[in-house]
Amino acid sequence: MKRAMSNVDVAAVTEELQALVGAFVGKAYQISSDMIRLTLQAPGIGKAELLMEAGRRVHLTERGREASRTPPQFPVVLRSHLSGGRIASIQQHELDRVMEIAVERAGERRVLIVELFPKGDIALLDGDGRIILPLRPMVGGGRRMLSGEPYVYHEGQIDPRYVSHDELSKILESTDAELVRALARNLNMGGVYGEEVCLRAEVEKTRPASGLDDEEVGRVHAALGEVFQPKEIKPEIVYEGEAPLDVVPSPLMIYKGQRRQQFESLSQALDQFFVEKVEKPKASPIDRRLEIQKRAIEEFEVLEKESVRAGEFIYEHYPEIEALLATLKAARDKGLSYTEIWERIRESNLPQAKAISSMDYKGEVHLVLDSQELDISAELSVPQNAQRYYDKAKEMLRKREGAKAALETTLKLKEGGATPARRRSDPQRRRKRKARWYERFRWFNSSDGFLVIGGRDSDGNEEIFAKYLEKRDLALHTDAPGAPLTVIKAGGEEVPESTILEAAQFAVSYSTLWKGGLAAGDCYLVGGDQVTKTPESGEFLRKGAFVIRGERRYLRDVPLGIAVGIADDMLIGGPTSAIRGRADPVVEVEPGEYNADDLAKRIYRAWGEKFKDRRELKALAPVDGIVSFLPPGGSREKG
Numbered sequence: 310m311k312r313a314m315s316n317v318d319v320a321a322v323t324e325e326l327q328a329l330v331g332a333f334v335g336k337a338y339q340i341s342s343d344m345i346r347l348t349l350q351a352p353g354i355g356k357a358e359l360l361m362e363a364g365r366r367v368h369l370t371e372r373g374r375e376a377s378r379t380p381p382q383f384p385v386v387l388r389s390h391l392s393g394g395r396i397a398s399i400q401q402h403e404l405d406r407v408m409e410i411a412v413e414r415a416g417e418r419r420v421l422i423v424e425l426f427p428k429g430d431i432a433l434l435d436g437d438g439r440i441i442l443p444l445r446p447m448v449g450g451g452r453r454m455l456s457g458e459p460y461v462y463h464e465g466q467i468d469p470r471y472v473s474h475d476e477l478s479k480i481l482e483s484t485d486a487e488l489v490r491a492l493a494r495n496l497n498m499g500g501v502y503g504e505e506v507c508l509r510a511e512v513e514k515t516r517p518a519s520g521l522d523d524e525e526v527g528r529v530h531a532a533l534g535e536v537f538q539p540k541e542i543k544p545e546i547v548y549e550g551e552a553p554l555d556v557v558p559s560p561l562m563i564y565k566g567q568r569r570q571q572f573e574s575l576s577q578a579l580d581q582f583f584v585e586k587v588e589k590p591k592a593s594p595i596d597r598r599l600e601i602q603k604r605a606i607e608e609f610e611v612l613e614k615e616s617v618r619a620g621e622f623i624y625e626h627y628p629e630i631e632a633l634l635a636t637l638k639a640a641r642d643k644g645l646s647y648t649e650i651w652e653r654i655r656e657s658n659l660p661q662a663k664a665i666s667s668m669d670y671k672g673e674v675h676l677v678l679d680s681q682e683l684d685i686s687a688e689l690s691v692p693q694n695a696q697r698y699y700d701k702a703k704e705m706l707r708k709r710e711g712a713k714a715a716l717e718t719t720l721k722l723k724e725g726g727a728t729p730a731r732r733r734s735d736p737q738r739r740r741k742r743k744a745r746w747y748e749r750f751r752w753f754n755s756s757d758g759f760l761v762i763g764g765r766d767s768d769g770n771e772e773i774f775a776k777y778l779e780k781r782d783l784a785l786h787t788d789a790p791g792a793p794l795t796v797i798k799a800g801g802e803e804v805p806e807s808t809i810l811e812a813a814q815f816a817v818s819y820s821t822l823w824k825g826g827l828a829a830g831d832c833y834l835v836g837g838d839q840v841t842k843t844p845e846s847g848e849f850l851r852k853g854a855f856v857i858r859g860e861r862r863y864l865r866d867v868p869l870g871i872a873v874g875i876a877d878d879m880l881i882g883g884p885t886s887a888i889r890g891r892a893d894p895v896v897e898v899e900p901g902e903y904n905a906d907d908l909a910k911r912i913y914r915a916w917g918e919k920f921k922d923r924r925e926l927k928a929l930a931p932v933d934g935i936v937s938f939l940p941p942g943g944s945r946e947k948g
């Protein structure tokens with residue numbers, strides 16, 4: 310099933326939304342963490358609502374959607390800058406999955422950017438193209454979506470609507486790929502539209518692109534015009550059996566014979582196709598646990614298959630990836646840093662450079678080959694890069710088997726008639742539970758069963774170093790001050806990558822990076838024997854500070870975020886992946902506008918609806934207990 314609008318969809322809906330030019334902007338509402346609704350008053354139309362979902366869709370909607378009573382920061386900023394203004398223009402940036410909505414008010418111009426590609430965002434820009442506020446601040450992958458930063462568009466590709474016959478002929482002659490892959494790779498189209506062009510041109514899609522004669526190139530050129538510049542828009546949803554498969558602005562030949570549903574407008578088709586999950590009646594705690602565990606099993610299975618496919622894809626494109634890695638190695642041998650190499654690549658016309666979407670200073674490269682997105686390391690060989698994905702697949706398989714075992718335990722629990730709620734309501738059991746030694750620190754148990762602890766302050770850091778950090782443990786910290794000394798109690802065992810990543814998220818989330826409102830941050834990993842309190846000669850260490858000897862392994866762009874919930878008659882908190890599968894109820898938290906006390910009270914009130922006896926909730930999760938798991942600085946519930 311289609312996950313997001315294509316660039317062809319964006320072009321068609323942009324044309325359809327021209328009816329909104331001149332409309333007055335009303336209020337903005339935030340429906341979820343990714344979704345914004347904008348009310349409009351348009352001449353000749355009347356009241357209208359524009360729905361924007363980052364990384365997925367933008368269209369008019371007639372469906373009612375409930376927004377939060379207390380609007381978050383982003384819709385408040387939109388109201389302050391846009392309400393009462395007129396829409397001056399709506400356009401697509403080149404043929405990219407980016408829509409620009411320009412609004413003029415009191416002589417000032419603001420532009421609302423809606424990105425519809427994977428990991429896309431929504432951002433409000435000022436008249437100089439600088440970001441006033443993004444919906445989701447983020448740093449990484451060569452992007453800086455932060456307030457005050459200039460908005461940078463992705464590198465453009467050749468527009469299939471305007472490519473000439475001669476240009477097309479040169480593009481096809483210069484590649485040894487199959488026709489459908491050559492079109493998708495060089496002319497900014499997905500696999501579906503590449504196959505559609507081949508079908509309309511009556512040229513076999515697996516033909517070598519360089520082997521087409523001039524008459525066949527002419528047919529392909531004519532097909533590009535038919536597909537990307539249709540004479541009329543006839544939106545429809547295409548079904549595979551009973552399930553919706555695709556939504557398209559005009560009928561496609563590749564879907565001939567399949568059931569279709571036609572619509573008067575593309576907005577109506579998109580509004581029906583991209584339906585949010587229907588709110589289900591509240592289930593019992595044990596049923597909710599079963600649902601969470603089943604969903605986790607499905608997600609692990611999907612990730613396992615995707616990782617295997619990625620590994621196979623690398624071997625299928627062995628020559629291309631090997632040539633790309635060789636190019637990067639040659640540049641490194643000349644003494645260039647990866648940052649310098651990336652700057653040159655962005656301005657290069659080399660065939661290998663076209664596949665690179667982004668690259669960080671460590672040589673982590675994001676590729677787009679044949680519409681497939683892929684991450685590889687310039688420091689590794691082709692087989693080693695493939696092995697990274699195979700290792701990830703094994704890890705997902707291991708987690709899936711663990712989740713299945715947990716599911717079986719829960720099913721037996723349900724058959725026996727006991728529920729988590731009944732176990733929690735046993736006051737005798739709660740009275741018997743004593744606080745463990747690590748509960749005076751920040752702590753959590755990883756998905757793999759490793760205890761991770763961190764200091765709440767400089768005193769806590771000192772105590773962890775003096776009493777609990779062993780040579781066989783692993784330690785994490787950020788370069789920025791004000792972070793917990795995070796220790797993975799390894800016990801001499803090999804620590805899985807999943808636990809390291811969870812501990813990294815724990816370290817950055819409880820650091821001063823949270824106060825800065827960042828979406829991601831960096832930290833480093835060392836062995837317990839590398840941490841010391843002995844400074845260099847003539848230096849002084851302040852309380853809570855340490856010296857690291859030897860090499861550090863840096864973990865870059867680790868996302869900030871934690872979860873807090875109730876599990877096994879106690880309040881727990883930490884990285885989302887370590888908490889969500891174990892706790893019920895549970896809430897995810899991200900940097901935001903509420904102080905710790907206010908957010909804890911909101912969480913407590915929300916959980917109060919799940920407990921018949923408030924005394925039980927107060928015993929398990931008092932407000933000050935919830936506060937103890939929240940990072941320092943402003944926070945909010947993740948939508």
